[in-house]
Amino acid sequence: MTQIVDRQNPSQEAEIPRKTSQLRDARLFLILPIFMGIISGLLVVCFRISIESIKMLTLGSAPHPGQFRLLLWPTAAGLAVSLMVRYLFPATRGSGVNQTKAALYIYDGYISFRTTVGKFLTSAIAIGSGHSLGPEDPSLQIGAGVASYISRKMNLSRERLRLFAPVGAAAGLAAAFNAPISAILFVIEEVVGRWNAAMLGSIVLSAISSVIVARWFWGSQPMFRIPTVELRDPRELIAYTVLGIVGGIASLIFSRALALLRPRLRGMSVRIQMIQPAAAGLLVGLIGFLGFPQVMGPGYEVIDQAMHNQFTWKFLLALALLKILATTLSFSSGTPGGMFAPTLFIGAMLGASVGSFEKLVFPHLSASVGSYALVGMGVLFAGFLRAPLTSVFMVLEVSGNYSIVVPVILANTLAYLLARTLQPTSIFELFTHQDGLDLPSMEEQREELPLRIEDALGPVDVPLLSGSSTLAAITAAMRNSGTDTALLHLSDRSYYGISTEESNQYMTKYPGEMIAETILPKDRLPVLFPDQQLDRTLPYFHRWPILAIRNRANRSALNGLVRLAAVLERYKQVE
Amino acid sequence: MLFQEETGPLLGIARPEKRRLMLKDTIALLGLLAVTILLFAMTHILFGLYSRHQTTVAENWTKRGIQALQSHRPEDAVRAFRAALPYATDEHQIQLLLAQALAAAGHEEEAAAYYRTLWEEEPGSGTINLALARLAVRRNDTDNASKYYHAALDGIWEGDGSRRRPEVRLELAEYLIRQNRLDQARSELLIAAGNAAEDPNLRLRIAALMEDAGDYGNALNLYRKLLQHGPARLAALEGAGRAAYERGNYLLARNYLERTLNHPDFQHESEEKRDTLRNQLRDSIHILLLYPSWDLSSSQRARRVAAIDRIAEARLASCITDLQGKNQPISEALNDLSRQWSALPPKRTLARITADGTLAERILGLSYPVEIETAKTCGQPTGDDLLLWKIAAAPQAVEAQ
Numbered sequence: 001m002t003q004i005v006d007r008q009n010p011s012q013e014a015e016i017p018r019k020t021s022q023l024r025d026a027r028l029f030l031i032l033p034i035f036m037g038i039i040s041g042l043l044v045v046c047f048r049i050s051i052e053s054i055k056m057l058t059l060g061s062a063p064h065p066g067q068f069r070l071l072l073w074p075t076a077a078g079l080a081v082s083l084m085v086r087y088l089f090p091a092t093r094g095s096g097v098n099q100t101k102a103a104l105y106i107y108d109g110y111i112s113f114r115t116t117v118g119k120f121l122t123s124a125i126a127i128g129s130g131h132s133l134g135p136e137d138p139s140l141q142i143g144a145g146v147a148s149y150i151s152r153k154m155n156l157s158r159e160r161l162r163l164f165a166p167v168g169a170a171a172g173l174a175a176a177f178n179a180p181i182s183a184i185l186f187v188i189e190e191v192v193g194r195w196n197a198a199m200l201g202s203i204v205l206s207a208i209s210s211v212i213v214a215r216w217f218w219g220s221q222p223m224f225r226i227p228t229v230e231l232r233d234p235r236e237l238i239a240y241t242v243l244g245i246v247g248g249i250a251s252l253i254f255s256r257a258l259a260l261l262r263p264r265l266r267g268m269s270v271r272i273q274m275i276q277p278a279a280a281g282l283l284v285g286l287i288g289f290l291g292f293p294q295v296m297g298p299g300y301e302v303i304d305q306a307m308h309n310q311f312t313w314k315f316l317l318a319l320a321l322l323k324i325l326a327t328t329l330s331f332s333s334g335t336p337g338g339m340f341a342p343t344l345f346i347g348a349m350l351g352a353s354v355g356s357f358e359k360l361v362f363p364h365l366s367a368s369v370g371s372y373a374l375v376g377m378g379v380l381f382a383g384f385l386r387a388p389l390t391s392v393f394m395v396l397e398v399s400g401n402y403s404i405v406v407p408v409i410l411a412n413t414l415a416y417l418l419a420r421t422l423q424p425t426s427i428f429e430l431f432t433h434q435d436g437l438d439l440p441s442m443e444e445q446r447e448e449l450p451l452r453i454e455d456a457l458g459p460v461d462v463p464l465l466s467g468s469s470t471l472a473a474i475t476a477a478m479r480n481s482g483t484d485t486a487l488l489h490l491s492d493r494s495y496y497g498i499s500t501e502e503s504n505q506y507m508t509k510y511p512g513e514m515i516a517e518t519i520l521p522k523d524r525l526p527v528l529f530p531d532q533q534l535d536r537t538l539p540y541f542h543r544w545p546i547l548a549i550r551n552r553a554n555r556s557a558l559n560g561l562v563r564l565a566a567v568l569e570r571y572k573q574v575e
Numbered sequence: 576m577l578f579q580e581e582t583g584p585l586l587g588i589a590r591p592e593k594r595r596l597m598l599k600d601t602i603a604l605l606g607l608l609a610v611t612i613l614l615f616a617m618t619h620i621l622f623g624l625y626s627r628h629q630t631t632v633a634e635n636w637t638k639r640g641i642q643a644l645q646s647h648r649p650e651d652a653v654r655a656f657r658a659a660l661p662y663a664t665d666e667h668q669i670q671l672l673l674a675q676a677l678a679a680a681g682h683e684e685e686a687a688a689y690y691r692t693l694w695e696e697e698p699g700s701g702t703i704n705l706a707l708a709r710l711a712v713r714r715n716d717t718d719n720a721s722k723y724y725h726a727a728l729d730g731i732w733e734g735d736g737s738r739r740r741p742e743v744r745l746e747l748a749e750y751l752i753r754q755n756r757l758d759q760a761r762s763e764l765l766i767a768a769g770n771a772a773e774d775p776n777l778r779l780r781i782a783a784l785m786e787d788a789g790d791y792g793n794a795l796n797l798y799r800k801l802l803q804h805g806p807a808r809l810a811a812l813e814g815a816g817r818a819a820y821e822r823g824n825y826l827l828a829r830n831y832l833e834r835t836l837n838h839p840d841f842q843h844e845s846e847e848k849r850d851t852l853r854n855q856l857r858d859s860i861h862i863l864l865l866y867p868s869w870d871l872s873s874s875q876r877a878r879r880v881a882a883i884d885r886i887a888e889a890r891l892a893s894c895i896t897d898l899q900g901k902n903q904p905i906s907e908a909l910n911d912l913s914r915q916w917s918a919l920p921p922k923r924t925l926a927r928i929t930a931d932g933t934l935a936e937r938i939l940g941l942s943y944p945v946e947i948e949t950a951k952t953c954g955q956p957t958g959d960d961l962l963l964w965k966i967a968a969a970p971q972a973v974e975a976q
Contacts (some may be wrong), residue, residue, distance in 0.1 A: 304660075305657070309685050310685050
């Protein structure tokens with residue numbers, strides 16, 4: 001029997017057959033992601049409309065330096081958001097990525113409906129009024145919240161409840177980015193870590209459903225358009241190498257700034273924490289007021305301008321640095337909102353700056369400034385967010401431009417390695433430590449090599465006899481070889497591991513000439529192969545003293561044997 | 576079927592629960608569907624309102640930008656179009672306007688960046704290719720300028736290609752002339768002339784460019800065609816006179832230049848132009864008086880040969896004296912001419928020249944090279960030497976008129 005416990009009504013229990021429950025869960029796991037995807041997509045569309053509308057109301061359609069509304073509205077919004085977070089929606093602080101991971105690993109996939117609504121409202125107000133934050137991370141959490149709510153209402157098992165959070169997260173992120181593959185990869189890379197085919201299928205279903213909905217409204221054109229890049233001269237890759245190094249250093253500066261400021265602000269008294277979002281809003285607004293309104297909000301239109309060579313390299317560099325400052329202030333103050341858009345912004349400005357400068361020094365470079373900006377976005381994504389695979393696909397998807405793949409891979413890899421070497425802890429892991437949580441590091445998980453059976457494989461050092469051997473022969477063989485186990489190869493090509501103890505039991509019951517195969521019980525040694533994971537062997541040792549490991553090319557042939565002692569010894573070596 | 580049938584001893588106990596669960600799930604899924612539809616409808620309405628507002632904002636900014644552009648305030652236009660772009664549903668049009676404003680404001684790199692993006696979407700657009708060509712011209716990028724001009728000529732012009740293409744071709748020809756790529760310019764102008772509609776102004780412009788490209792023959796033909804139909808336009812007469820003069824067809828030049836000077840609008844021309852045309856007319860007349868045409872009687876011809884003899888001999892002597900005075904070496908060609916001149920009979924009287932046809936030819940055979948060689952060595956000739964030099968440059972042309 002399976003007990004399904006409704007988290008909201010723990011006293012309510014329903015008993016249904018386990019097999020029915022599993023079948024039901026499996027079918028719902030296919031249908032529900034589509035609903036989650038569509039609903040997440042619709043909510044993300046509404047979210048984006050809210051942000052744009054708030055921006056129009058507060059900052060106007062063309063904010064420019066010297067406008068006092070640039071000071072007023074981010075401050076007021078910061079105050080409002082702070083009160084909302086403190087008294088109404090306490091779980092809405094932060095970007096949303098770690099909160100979704102926490103839901104997955106700590107709270108069995110539970111994200112409350114209130115948190116979802118609160119994230120929508122507080123992030124829309126904060127981002128729309130000019131805080132230097134992005135909408136993607138909150139969209140991820142909104143999607144995860146939707147999924148959590150639906151799966152709770154459907155009374156799914158705890159295992160499924162946990163798994164639906166990333167399904168919804170992928171939907172939310174895909175709709176926000178208008179890029180399903182990147183969203184799927186990011187959720188797998190950063191939120192889930194390990195995955196199986198069923199989970200991947202659900203994540204893909206929900207992401208694609210949400211993107212279809214988003215594109216229904218926004219259209220299917222890529223987020224950024226740049227001219228096609230042709231890499232005519234391999235020496236141009238040197239220019240991208242420089243960008244990769246610069247991006248790695250910038251990622252480090254950004255990470256260190258957040259690592260420095262955030263815990264200090266969070267360590268202050270509650271009263272001071274309450275005014276921090278307003279203070280951050282004022283400072284960000286001041287940056288805009290004094291000449292750089294481009295750093296306010298997500299900044300996608302500014303990225304487009306940078307890609308079209310609208311700024312000098314010095315101005316671009318200034319924008320990159322000021323955005324680092326503004327985002328550090330906004331995020332560290334606890335204002336709800338995400339890091340994706342600022343990361344892309346900083347990367348684009350840095351890339352365009354490096355590209356513009358290099359074209360001044362080396363005018364023969366054929367790549368446009370837009371292609372450097374695009375690669376720059378990927379560089380920061382890889383170096384700062386530490387999602388190397390996502391960063392490559394994200395660049396390809398948001399630009400619809402596959403000619404850029406080689407420079408992207410080169411620059412992203414450099415930035416990632418540089419940032420990883422100089423700052424081993426990723427930014428998300430840093431935040432979880434600062435929040436007092438202990439979530440698994442996806443980065444470390446990616447690099448763990450799972451143990452396989454071949455890692456504990458030993459030789460076939462026990463007598464190997466035919467199933468048609470007599471009991472007496474088997475006993476004698478074990479005695480002569482000095483082992484306490486023998487392996488019998490039966491007529492159906494299966495194997496049976498017999499111990500001395502078991503053999504002696506049969507000898508007391510049957511005559512010594514009795515053919516072993518005729519009296520053995522029906523169970524057989526499991527069919528195992530060297531490439532399978534080592535933990536797969538553990539359930540069998542309560543029955544079998546040894547496990548025969550087969551050869552995939554010839555199932556009758558053996559590659560070796562595995563014993564429990566060898567398995568435990570191998571695990572000890574990992575520790 | 577959502578659920579599989581189960582077998583076994585538990586079947587009797589689980590079946591009512593299973594049915595209840597199926598019903599519950601079905602209702603839940605239907606409820607979810609209803610919520611999805613409702614949410615879709617709300618989002619649709621919200622998005623509609625939002626889109627309308629965005630469109631209004633974009634239109635307002637675009638109008639401001641167009642007004643600024645028309646008022647020759649390109650920087651204001653750039654700001655307005657940049658503000659419109661994030662709200663525009665038709666980004667293409669706004670990007671095009673923004674690119675035009677940037678180009679007008681002198682921000683060539685920025686304009687080129689937008690035009691290149693647009694070109695990626697519409698590589699066959701005549702407007703975009705022309706804009707890129709003009710930017711390339713400003714940046715002195717001759718390869719790309721030529722490439723984009725030709726692409727503009729072959730491109731799509733949204734209905735007014737018959738008007739725009741000739742203009743583009745003439746613009747290309749002007750550019751090639753400025754780059755001193757006269758052969759290419761001439762080819763383009765010939766095509767333009769062949770395709771040109773019966774528009775006198777257009778043909779006049781083509782003919783003038785042909786002159787600039789050094790194609791006086793085709794320019795003259797075009798001017799003459801223009802003069803054949805309708806009242807004689809002053810510009811056509813001037814052009815015909817100039818072209819004939821440059822070709823060495825001085826008789827024709829004299830005819831056209833006389834008509835030009837007698838044209839009622841001639842007085843409205845600039846003084847410089849009037850002086851030039853008068854000088855050309857005067858030179859044409861003098862050349863016609865100087866040239867020893869075979870159409871003249873033998874005595875008249877001999878008189879002209881004698882005049883040429885005196886002019887050339889004096890020029891040769893003065894050139895050699897000048898060089899010797901400056902201690903400059905005398906060229907081999909000049910020395911050779913001097914020797915040949917010395918070999919001529921010393922007394923070359925009119926009677927002798929009249930009587931001796933070969934003598935006249937020998938004199939002319941030396942006089943023309945003397946003028947050409949002395950022009951190279953002792954500087955541009957003046958007065959009668961200049962006239963003789965012009966004849967020497969193309970005696971067949973002068974003869975053939």
